[in-house]
Amino acid sequence: MKLLLVGMNHRSAPLELRERMAVDDPVPVLHKLVAGDEVDEAVLLSTCNRVEVVVLTRDAESARLRLRSLFRRDLAPEGAGVGEVDLDACLYEHRDGDAMRHVLRVASALDSMVVGEPQILGQTKDAYRAAAQCGASGPILGRLFQHAFSTAKRVRTETRIAERPVSVARVAVGLARQIFEDFAEKRALLVGAGEMIELALSALREAGLTAIQVANRTPERASRLAARFGATAHGLDELPELLAHADVVLTSIGGREPWLTRAVAERALGARRERPILVIDIGVPRNADPAIDALDDVYRYDLDDLAGIADENAEERRREQARAETIVEAEQQRFDGWFAALRAVPTIKHLRTRVEAIRVRELEKAFARLAWDETTRDAVDVLTRSLVNKILHAPLTRLRASAEREEGMAHLEAARMLFALDDEEGVAPPEPGSDGEGPEQT
Amino acid sequence: MVAGLLYLTAALYLLAGVLAGVGFTLHRRAPTRAAVGVLAAGAIAHGVSFSLLHTLSPAPPLTHLPSALSFMAWVGTVAFLILAWRARLSGLVALVAPMAFLGVAAAALGGPASGGDDVFGDGSLPHAHVLLASAGLALLGLAGLAGLLFLAEHRRLKRKRPLSAGASWPSLEALDRAGAFAVAAGFPLLTLGVVTGALWGHSVVGSYFSGDAHEIFCLIAWAIYGVLVSLRFGAHQPARRLALSSVAGFAILAIALIGVEIVA
Numbered sequence: 074m075k076l077l078l079v080g081m082n083h084r085s086a087p088l089e090l091r092e093r094m095a096v097d098d099p100v101p102v103l104h105k106l107v108a109g110d111e112v113d114e115a116v117l118l119s120t121c122n123r124v125e126v127v128v129l130t131r132d133a134e135s136a137r138l139r140l141r142s143l144f145r146r147d148l149a150p151e152g153a154g155v156g157e158v159d160l161d162a163c164l165y166e167h168r169d170g171d172a173m174r175h176v177l178r179v180a181s182a183l184d185s186m187v188v189g190e191p192q193i194l195g196q197t198k199d200a201y202r203a204a205a206q207c208g209a210s211g212p213i214l215g216r217l218f219q220h221a222f223s224t225a226k227r228v229r230t231e232t233r234i235a236e237r238p239v240s241v242a243r244v245a246v247g248l249a250r251q252i253f254e255d256f257a258e259k260r261a262l263l264v265g266a267g268e269m270i271e272l273a274l275s276a277l278r279e280a281g282l283t284a285i286q287v288a289n290r291t292p293e294r295a296s297r298l299a300a301r302f303g304a305t306a307h308g309l310d311e312l313p314e315l316l317a318h319a320d321v322v323l324t325s326i327g328g329r330e331p332w333l334t335r336a337v338a339e340r341a342l343g344a345r346r347e348r349p350i351l352v353i354d355i356g357v358p359r360n361a362d363p364a365i366d367a368l369d370d371v372y373r374y375d376l377d378d379l380a381g382i383a384d385e386n387a388e389e390r391r392r393e394q395a396r397a398e399t400i401v402e403a404e405q406q407r408f409d410g411w412f413a414a415l416r417a418v419p420t421i422k423h424l425r426t427r428v429e430a431i432r433v434r435e436l437e438k439a440f441a442r443l444a445w446d447e448t449t450r451d452a453v454d455v456l457t458r459s460l461v462n463k464i465l466h467a468p469l470t471r472l473r474a475s476a477e478r479e480e481g482m483a484h485l486e487a488a489r490m491l492f493a494l495d496d497e498e499g500v501a502p503p504e505p506g507s508d509g510e511g512p513e514q515t
Numbered sequence: 516m517v518a519g520l521l522y523l524t525a526a527l528y529l530l531a532g533v534l535a536g537v538g539f540t541l542h543r544r545a546p547t548r549a550a551v552g553v554l555a556a557g558a559i560a561h562g563v564s565f566s567l568l569h570t571l572s573p574a575p576p577l578t579h580l581p582s583a584l585s586f587m588a589w590v591g592t593v594a595f596l597i598l599a600w601r602a603r604l605s606g607l608v609a610l611v612a613p614m615a616f617l618g619v620a621a622a623a624l625g626g627p628a629s630g631g632d633d634v635f636g637d638g639s640l641p642h643a644h645v646l647l648a649s650a651g652l653a654l655l656g657l658a659g660l661a662g663l664l665f666l667a668e669h670r671r672l673k674r675k676r677p678l679s680a681g682a683s684w685p686s687l688e689a690l691d692r693a694g695a696f697a698v699a700a701g702f703p704l705l706t707l708g709v710v711t712g713a714l715w716g717h718s719v720v721g722s723y724f725s726g727d728a729h730e731i732f733c734l735i736a737w738a739i740y741g742v743l744v745s746l747r748f749g750a751h752q753p754a755r756r757l758a759l760s761s762v763a764g765f766a767i768l769a770i771a772l773i774g775v776e777i778v779a
Contacts, residue, residue, distance in 0.1 A: 251672060254602055254688040346751040349687065366673065367752035378675045 074113075074213065074415060075133040079140040079164055080125025083186045086163035087439060094124045094148045096098050100201065102147060103209035111135040115210040116218065118200040120193065122186050129213050130153065131286030133168060135481040173217060173412070174405045181228040182223035182235070182247070183397055189234035189390050194225050217408065224404040229414070231400060234393040241269065241274035241379050244386070249280070249321050252351050252372060262319035263304070264288045264312065265326040266294040269355050273301050273323045286315055290326060313337060317344035323353045324360040333361035338371055344422045353379070358466040410477040417476035420485050423494045428465060432457050517571065520564035521585070521623040527557030528588075528619055532612035539609050550608045552616070555596055561589045561619065569720040580772075583649055588618025590653035594659040594700070607693070610660040621691050640718060644711040651705025652736060652768065658697035658743070659765025663757035665690040677747045694761050698747055702719050702740045709737050732775040739764040 096102055099117040107130065114129040126143065130136035145160055167175045172444040178184045180197045204210035210218070229235055238253065239312050253259050263270050266289040267500035274285060285304035289295035292308050307315060312332060316322065316342075324333065333352065341350065349370040354361040357376065365371045390497045436457060440450060455488075468475075472488055475481040489495055531554035538547035565586070595611045598604050668687055684694075712733060713723040724730060743764050746752050752760075 097610075204758050250686060251668070251684070252687045254686045347753045349754060369669075371757045374675060379757065407562070 074412075075130050075136070076127065076165040076172040076217070076412070077133055077140065078125060078127040078175055079137065079144065080118075080389040081144075082123035082125070082184065083491070085165055090160070090163055091122070091124060094144065095119050096124065096148060099203050100207045100209075100470070102143070103207055104205055105147065106139070106143065107138060107209045111139040114214040115209045115481045116201055116204040116214055118197060120196045123179070123184075125171060125179070125287065126428065127214065127217075127311075129211070136259045137166065154319045158224075169412075170405065170409050173408050174401060176217060176221050177224045177401045177405055177408075178398075180225040180388055181397060181401055182225070183401065185227070187240065188387075191235060194222070197225075198222065213412070214412070220408045222405065224401060227400050227404070228397045232393045232396045234390055234397050237389050239460055240272070240276075241355060241376075241383065241471060242272040244379050244382050245321075245323060246280045247272055248372070248382075249277075249282075249351050249354070249373060252349055253320060257283065260318055261286070261321040261323065262312075262315050264309070264322065264324035264332075264360065265289055265356070266291070266298045267325055269325050270323060271298060273353070273457060274298070274304070277321070277323075278302055282321070283456050286319070288312055288315060300325055311396075316350070318342040319350065320348070321351045321353070322361075323355065325355040325358060329354070329358065331360050331362045332466040333365065335362055335368070338365045338368055342368060351505065355379070365501050402438075408409065412474045413478075413481065417473045417485060420488055420494065421472060424469070424488065424492055425497065427492060428461055430463050472489055517564050517567050518623065520560055520567065521619060524557050524561040525566060525616055525623050526605075527553055527560060527621040528592075528612055530586050531557060531608060532616055535609035535612050536768035547605050547608060548685075550612060551596070551599055551605050554592060554612050555610055557615070557619075558589065558592045561585075561592070565589065581624070583611075583645070584618040585622030586649045587653035588615040588654065590650045591615065591618075594654055594657050598696060602685070602689040602692065604685045604689050604693055607661060607664055607690070610664060611657070613652060614656065614660065634661065640711050640715040644708055644715050646708075647711060648708030648733060649738070651701045651703075651708050654697040654704065654725045655700030655736065655740060655768060656765055658694045658761040660699065660770075661690045661693040661697065662761030662765070665694065665758035666755065666762065669758070674677050687754065691757065694758060695747055698740070698761070701743050704741055705733075705737055709733050728775045730769050735771045736768050739767055 080096065083091070087092075096119040098115060099119060102117055104116050106112045106117075106126070111132060112128045112130055116127050116129075118125045124126075124144075126140055128136055128140065141161070141164065144164060150162070175184070180194055182189050182193045185193050188435075197218070201210060201215075205215060209310045217236070236371065249256070249259075254278075259282055261274075261277050261284065263274055263285065266287060270287075274287070277285065283303075285299075285300075286307055287295045287304050288307040288309055288311060289298075290309055292306060295306040295308075298304070309326070309332070316333075317336065319341075322333070326332070333354075338350070343410050347370050349372065352361050352365070352371060352373040354373060354375045361373050361375070363373070363375075365373055436454060437455070446455070468488070472484055475484045531550045534550035534553060536548045538544065538550060556620065575678070592615045595604070595607060599607070641671060664685065665687060668684060672687070711731065716725060716727075717723045743757075743760055747757055748759050
């Protein structure tokens with residue numbers, strides 16, 4: 074059995090290509106994959122940053138060709154204009170140990186664009202769940218993904234890789250948490266309706282802030298954004314009044330002069346009885362006058378401040394990544410051992426079947442010759458079964474254990490040769506009374 | 516037995532302080548959380564020691580400064596634990612635990628109080644006075660510690676320095692609320708302590724105010740509290756200024772307490 078992973082991610086393929094390859098519903102693709110002879114089990118992971126298929130196969134080369142064909146023909150829609158050469162260059166492959174490590178790294182968010190980001194673990198779980206529910210994932214990939222989830226949990230609990238936010242929106246939420254205790258009773262004012270504001274709005278919503286107001290120069294855009302997030306829309310002329318009730322202000326609008334001057338801030342503080350305001354200014358040029366820093370209850374952060382914090386946090390995450398990689402390496406070796414031991418399963422199964430067949434055949438011969446009653450027959454049946462189990466126990470245990478090591482393959486070969494497991498009918502035991510050195514009978 | 520419990524309490528408070536220090540230095544939440552747990556264990560041992568002390572002698576020698584400090588440390592610790600249970604305040608343990616340790620260490624090393632039951636006389640007034648006034652002072656101390664951490668956090672945020680990963684510092688709002696709670700709860704307690712003290716003095720020496728150093732200290736503390744209450748709940752002041760006044764009030768009180776001890 075071989076593990077094979079073929080896919081593309083944010084490092085290997087441009088966004089346009091990843092967008093075209095994105096799979097909304099993996100079930101039909103998975104059904105198609107496992108219906109063929111090349112693939113025994115499959116899981117498909119599709120996020121905005123990656124599209125990957127991991128499969129279990131008995132013929133790695135056929136499976137590789139099948140997966141490449143999947144990307145080229147099935148995932149790329151008709152007329153999408155995905156050139157074959159370009160696509161091949163964007164795809165990467167990992168086999169066995171490397172594939173295991175890759176799955177573990179992906180689930181642990183070590184392969185993510187933002188290392189340590191929390192979404193990928195949920196996305197990986199969703200991908201596995203979809204594959205398991207449609208029957209595409211079996212016991213081996215099931216074990217691999219469960220192992221990946223527990224590895225991701227270890228990485229999160231034993232390192233600080235996910236503790237520091239690195240996006241501007243999350244840094245803003247982190248800062249708000251350092252100032253305010255209970256988000257449920259706080260009010261946010263978002264000035265502008267651009268992408269950054271939208272991301273920040275989404276992050277604030279996730280953090281539990283529900284009272285959100287959006288003010289924009291173009292009220293229609295503010296209304297559209299507000300409607301999507303259940304916020305209220307306002308014009309810029311309402312800013313002084315809105316500011317008096319806002320605890321968190323995110324601003325990103327154009328204009329040469331800052332709208333949030335010291336005088337405006339002082340008036341707002343007076344109206345709100347000196348309750349603090351967090352101002353996140355992501356506008357260029359700046360929307361908030363740095364002079365407001367002199368006010369005790371105003372905490373202002375501009376893009377440079379936020380970028381500085383995000384960079385420092387990213388650096389901390391990179392330091393933690395080395396520790397996380399060590400955990401992944403150890404967990405990969407553990408899984409590798411279990412996976413290697415699977416090589417012994419067919420041989421062990423075969424050997425057991427063969428010995429059991431001999432036992433049953435010899436018992437039937439004996440029963441035909443001897444006039445034993447039912448009780449005696451049962452006792453002899455139990456006795457022979459017990460003898461067989463006891464004789465096979467040590468060799469089978471050692472075969473299973475050695476399969477995890479390098480020399481395991483040689484031991485398996487030796488077992489197959491000694492017990493003639495590759496012969497059609499195997500080697501029949503010598504007849505009673507013979508010296509055991511006679512010609513083989515089949 | 517009581518002495519043994521006090522040593523155990525001191526050890527637990529010290530351990531909590533060390534754990535909080537480790538959490539602060541390594542920027543890890545786990546030691547800070549453990550520090551709060553150990554502090555709670557210390558508070559239980561401390562409470563048991565007071566209960567035993569009361570059983571052995573119905574008039575505990577709380578007029579003895581080390582014993583009074585120990586009681587204040589216990590009230591402050593319990594108040595902190597209640598606050599930390601309600602809000603993200605566990606980071607404050609880094610200041611509360613060392614202060615609690617100093618309070619208990621003073622009692623453990625200070626030996627038995629002199630004076631004893633004679634100082635108290637009969638009735639429940641002296642007990643009420645000592646307990647109420649000590650609890651009020653302890654809460655003022657807690658307000659001061661919350662103010663101190665608020666100022667440090669405010670400074671960090673104004674300087675735009677990121678919070679260390681894994682640090683579990685309280686939010687400014689939680690610290691401000693803790694200060695408000697301590698002042699709001701402590702002022703009535705101290706007021707009642709002053710009133711019961713005056714009544715007690717009248718019943719013993721026939722006068723509500725005799726100019727004793729302890730009485731003057733109580734009045735200074737009450738005046739400081741009065742200023743803090745009017746600042747916090749009367750005029751709308753920036754939170755930083757309130758924190759600063761809490762720290763200043765605590766510092767003045769500590770200096771006054773030392774002065775009273777020298778005079779007494």
